[in-house]
Amino acid sequence: MFTYSRKAQYHETDKMGIIHHSNYIKWLEEARIAYMEHLGYGFDKVEQLGIVSPVAGISISYKTPVLFNETVDIQITLTRYSGVIQEVSYNIVKQGTGELCATAVSKHCYLKDGKVVNLKHEIPELDRLFASELVK
Amino acid sequence: MFTYSRKAQYHETDKMGIIHHSNYIKWLEEARIAYMEHLGYGFDKVEQLGIVSPVAGISISYKTPVLFNETVDIQITLTRYSGVIQEVSYNIVKQGTGELCATAVSKHCYLKDGKVVNLKHEIPELDRLFASELVK
Amino acid sequence: MFTYSRKAQYHETDKMGIIHHSNYIKWLEEARIAYMEHLGYGFDKVEQLGIVSPVAGISISYKTPVLFNETVDIQITLTRYSGVIQEVSYNIVKQGTGELCATAVSKHCYLKDGKVVNLKHEIPELDRLFASELVK
């Protein structure tokens, strides 16, 4: 598990006085990208190879609202990985109180020239990193 | 079923050259709000009663990317409603081609002073509108 | 002058209960793009020629807050154009009341392969359209 910390910004609030729910989707992406950097293979390196990784699906459950200026820990785990399909799970937890704010799962694939590729063949180095994460 | 049409904006694109996936979440909200206006009970009226409606969960599946300047039809249906819990389903379809871009489901409740309320008692007029939609 | 109308969305509000000021910058872009489409030369056609148009500067003055669900008219005028430099001016006005919400000016240039180009030579058709707008 890797943890990405993030302060909730004023521009992310809405008129209910809480962080607008669409921003959590951006936070998940930030956490994924920080996670890959932490693993030692940044997402910018993936794109430099002409490979993109669109999001195939997201499922998120909102538990407790996050407020302006609060810091959350986004705990991220690779829960499924086959070289072709990748599933990432998240807990968003309030720093300090440990309160659970949201849980989420996202699914991803990797594309080259518009076609799904297998990371085993396309980026063996990244494939090994992901595979070893799954074991943990 | 109600349809909300929306042009994909330049500021919604990302470096993959497609609409960033977080924006779809905003589009779903826009569609819900337009839908309530279409039903004859705008969301601003709900909030004027001191009632807010946070999103409890969203599940979205991305099928085909939407590109800058394309117009999508967001087809919205009320698929579950009990007065307390509400589930809304969406198909995002490309105008012209009819191509399916995404499907989604969102869950909602209604809160007054931080407590879940039943629309049957709190806003009978809106409750009847939602209930009649469910029958269709 | 061309007018682009836009409904203020819930996801654009902030905890002050008004539209967050950063969203106006997005609205200006939407208005510019709608304006070019109205002139008969869409911005997507510009990009298809390998030409991009980054924003060189924006100056905006906020007068009256825009609230959720209000519709604004963004009145857009080309106030300077030389083929190389372009200046666009905006009034954001509340529909119904006519109240002035903001005034803004933006500056733009056109780039091909990272170098500034003159639309007179690169896209004569668009150059003529812009030049004729300036006369009005």
Place this chain on the structure above:
Amino acid sequence: MFTYSRKAQYHETDKMGIIHHSNYIKWLEEARIAYMEHLGYGFDKVEQLGIVSPVAGISISYKTPVLFNETVDIQITLTRYSGVIQEVSYNIVKQGTGELCATAVSKHCYLKDGKVVNLKHEIPELDRLFASELVK
């Protein structure tokens, strides 16, 4: 001068492959809020007193695009302050190269119950902090 550092996020890019210009406006706000926290009087404390601080105007000049995953330093200085009107100036500089990406100025006032207030009377502690910053 206070410096706020910020990594440019994937969801902030646009189809030109650069950070969309509207995001800089959000970064300025983040820098202002971090700056007040650094001064020892957080913006949340201001709002707890029933005082809000809408943006009256922004002027920004874009010099060099910021790219995904680059980190910028936002150097922020209080350049004018009277208790009633406040002007803040910014340089956005690329970390590592020191390249200037943008310069900006924003203007602010403070409102209570919809009326402009003088911080000298409303929040003397914050007034002294701002006044002492101006001297530097």
